[in-house]
Amino acid sequence: MGTIIVTGGAGYIGSHTILELLEQTDYNIISIDNFSNSNKSSYERVKALSKRGFSTLEFNLCDTEKLNYELDKIDAIIGIIHFAAFKSVPDSMADPLSYYNNNLTSLTNLLSYCQQKNIKHFIFSSSCSVYGNADKLPVTEQTPLKKAESAYGHTKQIGEEVIEFFCKANPDFSTVLLRYFNPVGAHISGKLGELPINKPNNLLPIITQTAVGKNSLTVFGDNYTTRDGSCVRDYIHVSDIADAHVKALNYLIEGKNKTNSSLFNLGTGNGVTVLEAIASFEKVAKKKLNYTIGQRRVGDVEAVYADNFLAKSELNWIPKYNLDDMMLSSWKWQLELENEKK
Ligand code: WQD
Numbered sequence: 001m002g003t004i005i006v007t008g009g010a011g012y013i014g015s016h017t018i019l020e021l022l023e024q025t026d027y028n029i030i031s032i033d034n035f036s037n038s039n040k041s042s043y044e045r046v047k048a049l050s051k052r053g054f055s056t057l058e059f060n061l062c063d064t065e066k067l068n069y070e071l072d073k074i075d076a077i078i079g080i081i082h083f084a085a086f087k088s089v090p091d092s093m094a095d096p097l098s099y100y101n102n103n104l105t106s107l108t109n110l111l112s113y114c115q116q117k118n119i120k121h122f123i124f125s126s127s128c129s130v131y132g133n134a135d136k137l138p139v140t141e142q143t144p145l146k147k148a149e150s151a152y153g154h155t156k157q158i159g160e161e162v163i164e165f166f167c168k169a170n171p172d173f174s175t176v177l178l179r180y181f182n183p184v185g186a187h188i189s190g191k192l193g194e195l196p197i198n199k200p201n202n203l204l205p206i207i208t209q210t211a212v213g214k215n216s217l218t219v220f221g222d223n224y225t226t227r228d229g230s231c232v233r234d235y236i237h238v239s240d241i242a243d244a245h246v247k248a249l250n251y252l253i254e255g256k257n258k259t260n261s262s263l264f265n266l267g268t269g270n271g272v273t274v275l276e277a278i279a280s281f282e283k284v285a286k287k288k289l290n291y292t293i294g295q296r297r298v299g300d301v302e303a304v305y306a307d308n309f310l311a312k313s314e315l316n317w318i319p320k321y322n323l324d325d326m327m328l329s330s331w332k333w334q335l336e337l338e339n340e341k342k
Contacts, residue, residue: 002076003028004249007061007110008083009054010038012194013125013183015046016242017081019192022050024246029054030074032061036102037086039195049189061106071113079121079253081245082110088201089129089150089299096151103155104162111166114173121252122175123245126160128234128267128304129153130179137271138234138307141179141263149299160263167261174260176248181234181267181306183241185326186333193333194238203274204235204326207281208334211289219274221296224303230274232303234267237321237329241266247315256314267306268319277323284328 004021008014009031015038021029031043031054043056059066061084071077085103086092092099107124114122130153131139132146148154163175184204186193196205199215209215222229244266251257272280282289311317321329 001026001028002078003030003074005030005032005071005074005077005080006083007032007080007106008038008085008125009033009056010035010040010042011083013180013238013241014038014083015042015192016187016238017083017245018054019046019049019187020239020242020246021249022046022052022054025249027078030057031055032057032059033084034058034060037197039197042192042195045192049187049191061109062102064109067109067113071117077117077119079123079249080110080114080119081123081249082107083125085125085155087152089152090201092150092152092155093299099151099155104158107159107162111163115170118172120173121249122163122173123248123252124159124163124175124177126177126179127153127156128179128181128265128306130157130160131304133301134304137303138269138305139265140307141265141310149301164261171260174252174257175262176252176257177261177263178244178248179263179265180241181236181265181304183238184235185237185239185321185329187239188329190329190332190336193330193336203277204330207278207289208330210291211281211285211287211331212334212338217289217291218294219278219291220294220300222275222293226273226303228273228275231300232271232273232305234270234305235272235277235323235326236267236319237326240319240321243320244311244315244317247317251315262314264311264315265306265308266311267308269306269308270323271303271305272323277327280323281327281331284324285331
């Protein structure tokens, strides 16, 4: 059976995807991660949940020599799923060059290796942040991209274009670009989830940390032109995102792709406001959440949610989890982390 390389496999979505690959396929799985924004313990958590193992390598994908040296030692690589990237919007505004350097050099190094070794299948982790403040909702894959609101979102826009031109020059190479909306939640077992290295910027870990008294939640603005004034997002369970990667890989390997560069939105198609997400959490956790209403956050778009028809029809992918499931799984995971600290 061939080998699938998963870059960023110790990260939030990467670790959940490795678990789905181990459960749903027979491929040999090798994760590459330098733990710049992830925790090695995620590997142990995946191994504890899976019936079979996987291998791991630790190096920086921007180190061309090291990348070639390490990958040359691996037999029968048939595909790469590329998660490894910096992904914090505020951090990217504080240090944009580190984002362009890291996110783009790692990508071009991998594509160059694929070209040298004739590796044909590549899945790229992209983001709904490429849409910016779209004029029309829900956004489809054909929605014109707006100017990126952050250096992070810009590296995803550039990454997609790099891949598109690479595909034009290499017709035997086939890719799927997956635009995630807002990945949230944790594995249904409560034993694997998001492990923010520093203080998280994104909503769900802040909600669950606030619920255990480890953080404080400010709702960034309630004066948007939405149904309750707070921003709208398309929250999607991380295990649904992971499942989509397995389906995208099979889509390429089975030759079902209609072009050699396919693009899919990964969202539920439901727009949910911040206050609605909080209300769902309070309901499933049976706990009142203390939060304050604050100023808008620079870089936030007012509303974005997906038209996910293409992913459903082409990848045969159906998101399984609803908002309450996402909130409850996040809460179970936070309680697991608290329990482990005892
Ligand atoms: C969600 C909503 C905030 C924190 C993220 C990642 C980006 C991409 C898409 C993967 C917004 C509000 C948040 C808080 C709040 N991910 N919020 N108080 O910004 O939509 O984008 O997902 O590719 O990398 O940044 O997600 O969770 O930061 O914010 O009110 O303390 O929650 O204003 O409306 P975002 P987020």
